[in-house]
Amino acid sequence: MRKSWLLPLLAVLCLALSITAAGAQEPITIQFWSHDYPPREAIDRDIIAQFEQDNPNIKVEYTIGPGDDDLYRDQLLTALAAGEGPDLFNVLARSVAELVSSGAVVPVDYQAFGFDSEQAFMDSYLEGTLEGFTGDDGKVYAVPTEVGNYALFINGKLFEEAGLDPVEDAPKTWEDIMELAPKLTKKDASGNIVQRAFDFTYPGPDALMSPRLTYGAMAYQLGGEYFNEDKTAGGLDHEGWVRTLTFIRDYAAEFGGPSLTPVAASFVEGNTAMVISGAWYMPQEIEGKNPDLAPFIHVAPFPRWREDMVNDAGSYLFGYGLYVNSQSSPEEQAAAWKLAAALSSQPERYLTEALLLQPRTSVVENQELMDSSFAALFIADMQGSPFTPVIANGGELPGILNRSMERTLLEGMDPAESLKIANDEITALLQPPS
Amino acid sequence: MTMQLRRRWSRWWDTFNIYHKHSLWGLAFVLPGVLFFIIFAYYPVLRAAQLSLTDYNLLSPPRYIGLGNYQFIFQEGSRFYKALVNTFEFVGGYAIPMWILALALALIFTQDFRGRGVYRTLYFVPIVLSETVISIVWRLIYHPQGIMNAAVAPLTGGVKIPWLTDSNIAPIALIIVAIWRVFGYYMIIFITGLQNIPGEYYDAAKVDGANRWQVFRFVTMPLLRPTTVFVVVITLLNGFQSFVYQFLITRGGPNDATTTLGYLIYEEAFPNLNMGRAAAISMVLFAMLIVLTFIQLYLLRQRYDT
Known part of the structure; x- marks a missing residue:
């Protein structure tokens, strides 16, 4: 008789103990930093609120940094160097080399994402989209919150005013753009350009888009790469680069070169008919700053060259990933990966509401979503496009490429000569300091 | 033994008190300042070295890596040389016209005329504004559709000047901003210097039959020398360290045309993550400024020796 109630009593006691033990888990506060992109922030905050409810012992302090990627990176790296870096942070994929080589981040804990093996985790992402977050050791160091590329935005209203059809007459090649330009360029009586047909992304203080993604990708289509195969010397002496810069120079001379108003702004103001940009440009800039323009927007794939294509690729890929700080305690790291998993669990919502592609295979296989998404064309154009090449001490690369463009466009230097200077600078970067 | 020790101690303390009490108090008063300088000035210099x-x-x-960073910055074709030349051009283009303008206005505003106070205040206002605000405002002014192009339109026939996107014009555009911000401030300093010159000297010069130029050349300028030396040294130091306009208005561009040493240090340190190289450029700039300070001391000593 006694034994009959002893067993349930023990079970109740064990349950009570386990509940107490769980309840007594040390509370953890994790710092999470991200760059500024307002359409994404609201979704992040919703997910964090739910995450805190589901994990009452974890508190998340969410900090939004500057939208300017360079300033955000400066702040982040300084904080990491001072030992005050966040436990989880979102940063451009091009930082992966410097972060991994210095041991500042840890590889992805795929188990936190509910996978038994690293391969299973990698298989849940579109092929090639984790490459931008992979270290030289072959390990994946971040989960992408966004992988993107550029396509051609067309102002349908300006096309129609010029007697063109924004769909039928959309340029497919760089040469098409050059041929369309006279019809879409307007000048005032003094010869000032008041409407541009197209603008390349030029370097400048307000440049929203990276000049490298277009300039580098145009050269890549012709076989030009940043480095030689074993990354011991620059690759800018390739004919593909010279032809690309010559084309940009010739276009700028005829139809307008770098201007103080970046093309991202002049397109939104309705003063430029075509621009190269990412899907994020639609909600953040066009709908955010000139919603009246949005109904007239058409997008076309990133142009190719008419002849001599070596790589049939669109623009270089860019991406932002969630990294975990190696200086955080194991408990903080575990909590940070748990939060990263939560932030990666609603890719459909990020695509629908913020036009950000978290490249899970489930998203692309969702035909209904793809059919209705503005980003579908961008995603289709990603095939065959690699990430922007990176090296551990590659912080100077954007400056080197920008200057190669400016020497030719602003000072009239011969493209081959300008690229030779840039190539020497890249080769110097690849030599370890003595 | 104990008594003997106590007596000795007491005697030492009395002697110490007489000779060093004041010194100790003085040391105590300056200690916070000295500590501040050690932590925030001397230590960073040594660490940068x-x-x-x-x-x-x-x-x-x-x-x-030894002198590797210095070898890199002094190698042929290095961006350091371009930044060095840009820095000297900026300092020369900004400082010399600014001295002349500030002194000329100071001479005008020491005369008596109606509305003098209002004009003085108007010229002084820009120094009150932060360099960040000024940079944003001037970017709008220099915009192709901005008021600067509207102002010069009659001269250019309506052709818009690419103020910030032409590598020959952008450095001049930044110099204009720098002068605009500070000339009113240095004008006030020159006015103070002019007002400190005793009137007797001018009376004596008049009695001797000196004309206006001679009065300026042989009375005003020599007696204004301490003020002039101060203005020269401060503007040169500020000019050599210029960074804000280059960062906020042009980001050192186009094609490095406005990359000064101050901006290059930032670019090497943060975007490029070459802290060692940035520190090496800082040390070169530091050495240049030390030389400048010695020249200042020499000039001041010469002033008081004569």
């Missing part, structure tokens, strides 16, 4: 001998990317520990 040490870092300049290393390869350091902020995230990995510094690695000693």
Whole structure:
């Protein structure tokens, strides 16, 4: 008789103990930093609120940094160097080399994402989209919150005013753009350009888009790469680069070169008919700053060259990933990966509401979503496009490429000569300091 | 024995009190200031000197490379030379016209005329504004559709000047901003200097039959020398360290045309993560400014020796 109630009593006691033990888990506060992109922030905050409810012992302090990627990176790296870096942070994929080589981040804990093996985790992402977050050791160091590329935005209203059809007459090649330009360029009586047909992304203080993604990708289509195969010397002496810069120079001379108003702004103001940009440009800039323009927007794939294509690729890929700080305690790291998993669990919502592609295979296989998404064309154009090449001490690369463009466009230097200077600078970067 | 020790101690303390009490108090009063300088001025200089001998990317520990960074910045074709030339051009273009303008206005505003106070205040206002605000405002002014192009339109026939996107014009555009911000401030300093010149000297010069130029050349200028030396040294130091306009208005561009040493230090340190190289450039700039300060001391000493 006694034994009959002893067993349930023990079970109740064990349950009570386990509940107490769980309840007594040390509370953890994790710092999470991200760059500024307002359409994404609201979704992040919703997910964090739910995450805190589901994990009452974890508190998340969410900090939004500057939208300017360079300033955000400066702040982040300084904080990491001072030992005050966040436990989880979102940063451009091009930082992966410097972060991994210095041991500042840890590889992805795929188990936190509910996978038994690293391969299973990698298989849940579109092929090639984790490459931008992979270290030289072959390990994946971040989960992408966004992988993107550029396509051609067309102002349908300006096309129609010029007697063109924004769909039928959309340029497919760089040469098409050059041929369309006279019809879409307007000048005032003094010869000032008041409407541009197209603008390349030029370097400048307000440049929203990276000049490298277009300039580098145009050269890549012709076989030009940043480095030689074993990354011991620059690759800018390739004919593909010279032809690309010559084309940009010739276009700028005829139809307008770098201007103080970046093309991202002049397109939104309705003063430029075509621009190269990412899907994020639609909600953040066009709908955010000139919603009246949005109904007239058409997008076309990133142009190719008419002849001599070596790589049939669109623009270089860019991406932002969630990294975990190696200086955080194991408990903080575990909590940070748990939060990263939560932030990666609603890719459909990020695509629908913020036009950000978290490249899970489930998203692309969702035909209904793809059919209705503005980003579908961008995603289709990603095939065959690699990430922007990176090296551990590659912080100077954007400056080197920008200057190669400016020497030719602003000072009239011969493209081959300008690229030779840039190539020497890249080769110097690849030599370890003595 | 104990008594003897106590007596000795008491005697030492009395002697110490007589000779050193005042010194100790003085030391106590200056100690916070000295500590501040040691922590925030001298230590960073020494640390920068040490870092300049290393390869350091902020995230990995510094690695000693001797004079490698100095060899890099002094090698042929280095961006350092372009930044050095740009810095001298900026300092020369900003400082010399600014001295002349500030002194000319000071001479005008020491005369008696109606509305003098209002004009003085108007010229002084820009110095009150932050360089960040000024940079944003001037970018709008220099915009192709901005008021600067509207102002010069009659001269250019309506053709818009690319103020900030032409590598020959952008440095001049930044010089204009720099002068505009500070000339009113230095004008006030010159006015103070002019007002401190005793009137007797001018009376004596008049009695001797000196004309206006001679009065300016042989009375005003020599007696204004301490003020002039101060203005010259401060403007040169500020000019050599110029960074804000280059960062906020042009980001050192186009094609490095406005990259000064101050901006290059930032670019090497943060976007490029070459902390060692940035420290090496800082040390070169530091050496230049030390030389400048010695020249200032020499000029001041010459002033008081004569």
